[in-house]
Amino acid sequence: MSEILIEERKIVVPGEVLAIGLDYVPGENTYREEDKIFSKVLGLAAVSGRVIKITSLAGPYMPTVGDKIIGRITDIAFSGWRVDTNTAYSAMLNVKDATTRFIKKEEDLSKILAIDDYIIVDIINVTSQRLIDVSMRELGLKKIQGGRIIEINSQKVPRVIGKKASMITLIKEKTGCEITVGQNGLIWILGSPEGEAAAERAIKMIEEKSHLSGLTEQVEAFLRGGR
Amino acid sequence: MITNTKTVKELVLQNKRLDMRTFTEYRQPIEIETNISWTAEGSAKVTIGKTVVMAGVKLSLEKPYNDTPDEGGIMINAELLPLSSSEYEPGPPGIKAVELARVTDRGIREAKAIDLKALCIEPGEKAWFVTVDIISINDAGNLFDVANLATLAALKAAKFPVVNQETGSIDYKQKTGRSLPLTKEPISVTVYKIKGKLLLDPTMEEEKSAEARLTVSIDKKGTISALQKGGEGTLTIAEVGTIIDLTHEKAEELRVVLERVVVS
Amino acid sequence: MVYKQRLDGRKGDELRPMEAKTKVIPNAQGSASFKIGKTWAIAAVYGPREIYPKFLANPKRGILRCYYNMMPFSGSGERIRPGSNRRSQEIAMVMTKALEPVVDLSQYPNSVVDVFVELPQTDAGTRCAAISAAAMALADAGIPMKDLVSSVAVGMADDKIIADLTYKEEHIYEFNPESLNAVVSDIPLAMIHNTKELTLLQMDGEITKEDLLKALELGQKAIEKVYAVQVKALKENFIEESK
Numbered sequence: 001m002s003e004i005l006i007e008e009r010k011i012v013v014p015g016e017v018l019a020i021g022l023d024y025v026p027g028e029n030t031y032r033e034e035d036k037i038f039s040k041v042l043g044l045a046a047v048s049g050r051v052i053k054i055t056s057l058a059g060p061y062m063p064t065v066g067d068k069i070i071g072r073i074t075d076i077a078f079s080g081w082r083v084d085t086n087t088a089y090s091a092m093l094n095v096k097d098a099t100t101r102f103i104k105k106e107e108d109l110s111k112i113l114a115i116d117d118y119i120i121v122d123i124i125n126v127t128s129q130r131l132i133d134v135s136m137r138e139l140g141l142k143k144i145q146g147g148r149i150i151e152i153n154s155q156k157v158p159r160v161i162g163k164k165a166s167m168i169t170l171i172k173e174k175t176g177c178e179i180t181v182g183q184n185g186l187i188w189i190l191g192s193p194e195g196e197a198a199a200e201r202a203i204k205m206i207e208e209k210s211h212l213s214g215l216t217e218q219v220e221a222f223l224r225g226g227r
Numbered sequence: 228m229i230t231n232t233k234t235v236k237e238l239v240l241q242n243k244r245l246d247m248r249t250f251t252e253y254r255q256p257i258e259i260e261t262n263i264s265w266t267a268e269g270s271a272k273v274t275i276g277k278t279v280v281m282a283g284v285k286l287s288l289e290k291p292y293n294d295t296p297d298e299g300g301i302m303i304n305a306e307l308l309p310l311s312s313s314e315y316e317p318g319p320p321g322i323k324a325v326e327l328a329r330v331t332d333r334g335i336r337e338a339k340a341i342d343l344k345a346l347c348i349e350p351g352e353k354a355w356f357v358t359v360d361i362i363s364i365n366d367a368g369n370l371f372d373v374a375n376l377a378t379l380a381a382l383k384a385a386k387f388p389v390v391n392q393e394t395g396s397i398d399y400k401q402k403t404g405r406s407l408p409l410t411k412e413p414i415s416v417t418v419y420k421i422k423g424k425l426l427l428d429p430t431m432e433e434e435k436s437a438e439a440r441l442t443v444s445i446d447k448k449g450t451i452s453a454l455q456k457g458g459e460g461t462l463t464i465a466e467v468g469t470i471i472d473l474t475h476e477k478a479e480e481l482r483v484v485l486e487r488v489v490v491s
Numbered sequence: 492m493v494y495k496q497r498l499d500g501r502k503g504d505e506l507r508p509m510e511a512k513t514k515v516i517p518n519a520q521g522s523a524s525f526k527i528g529k530t531w532a533i534a535a536v537y538g539p540r541e542i543y544p545k546f547l548a549n550p551k552r553g554i555l556r557c558y559y560n561m562m563p564f565s566g567s568g569e570r571i572r573p574g575s576n577r578r579s580q581e582i583a584m585v586m587t588k589a590l591e592p593v594v595d596l597s598q599y600p601n602s603v604v605d606v607f608v609e610l611p612q613t614d615a616g617t618r619c620a621a622i623s624a625a626a627m628a629l630a631d632a633g634i635p636m637k638d639l640v641s642s643v644a645v646g647m648a649d650d651k652i653i654a655d656l657t658y659k660e661e662h663i664y665e666f667n668p669e670s671l672n673a674v675v676s677d678i679p680l681a682m683i684h685n686t687k688e689l690t691l692l693q694m695d696g697e698i699t700k701e702d703l704l705k706a707l708e709l710g711q712k713a714i715e716k717v718y719a720v721q722v723k724a725l726k727e728n729f730i731e732e733s734k
Contacts, residue, residue, distance in 0.1 A: 011729045013722050014630050015638030015685055031637065040595065040637060042630045042725055057729065058521060059633025060539050062598065088539040088602035129550060129600055148231045148245060155633065186229070193238055197247045211729045264612040265529050267564035277517050281611060283564025304563070306573060310535040310607035312518050317558055319574060358570055360563040362609070364533070365516045399568045
């Protein structure tokens, strides 16, 4: 007889028993041992049909092909630039992936992107050893200028964006800022200094309270009222 | 570590900071908690904003130095723990920790904040030696000021341990009610210069964007007991004058918090 | 020579009051504070991050690296000279071994997860407090773990099998007038919660096999109390605020 021991959105710790019996399926961040399913992280339980998964409340970003991230140039190599992705793994931006225009052999790469420049890129390849290639060719990908970059835990990114981008759109509208959210937890905010500061505080608030419901109303109230 | 250096500098020219504080505003909260460690003769934990520093006082009985036979001694050490920031690596103190220790040490020593003669028990033979260890717990900028405050609070809260009269050895488990001979509380305030503008209580980001800094150790009357200029850039004499006025004023804000520390 | 009543009045299986919190160091990926009686450990987790020196990198999985340090003012007597010493190196190593069995770093090849533990004050049971704090900090950092590890010291002071010895109990012959020639044994241990498998077991002193097994039984029960405190602290930050 199978038994589920947790309900949706319950906070669980690593090793906590989620279900007993073979009717349930261990999803993300869980594991099965004999007839029990356990959590593997500190997180919120989510039940979808027979699948039990845990949404981690913290944890490192896992570089994934197709993700848009914000990185920092740390080195200029012969064929491109080395990029800090804010994870344990640096990425390579090859010259051919940097722009759509042709870059001649003699060109000084540091004139295109210099060390400590921040860039918005797409991840185009990740090997099993976590060697990462990124590209800046597509529309919207570019070197960052102006504004400020802040960092949140990458697990909170979906909450900051919101369902159908509702949360991030709310913040953009109320603060008048352009906001680009990297899946690796780095976020670029561009607007007036006051607007940027308000957007930063709103995003940090979401990061802190991401496990709570009614967050949208709280953020709205914050953006309406105090700065 | 993300550093929005260009933006910090652009905003400073507009008289603004990333977190919208004024140039002379301390982050909140400013909190001092004393006697956080029961094994120390005196200890404190100080928080300004998100920067947290602990300081602990240990006392020992030693033979006085040859050139000062009627004085005890004081020494201040600092450790910047890897626990407190990804900027620090395990191992012996680097130059940043050494500078922090020596600047804090001078501020207190040169002000003669501790009456070293009052630490002497038997001239040439026995005197109290005070060692303060400053430990960073979370470095979010402005360690100089937080560390100095923690040191003063720990010294203020410290009590002499009981000395066994027969053996002459210290019973660290028992404290007397006697406090250290602390005659002054020289507060230090560090002012940073970014793009020619002067501001205090910087975040780590602002520290990295600054061209110079000046730490001023100053007492209630305005007597300066230590100065330390840091950074690759320069300071004009006029700037030094302005900074000293600013530190005299702001030291009082920190002094109010320090004075609230109740010593039983 | 009988240790009738514990010096601080506790029952044989009673632990000192415990206090635990997470998220105490904003800069770290995860952090925790664990206090048991007068022993206090603060742990911070940084990582997974790039590993230096590079030759330590493992291409199959990330490496767990622990550091243990007593602050200079945390000893029961004189000031402790700062810096690594043989004791702190050994404790760091057994700490790592106590946590490795539950931590899963297979998804983070060529990286390191650094755990730094510092103690501002101590009264025996330091490596146990360090492990309990470190386990919480790792979970707080979102590091995948199959379970939590909890740690406490058990032992014998004179003829009594007890849990969570204080410094005085470890040196009972100095502090209890009736225990002048007492035999003491101090057994720090750590266990995985679900399976009760031991991940740390050390002993100082003298003990018979029978007494040791009795002490370990007591340890198994004592550890549950530590676990409860760890879980509460981990979950506390996320309790729904009442509207």
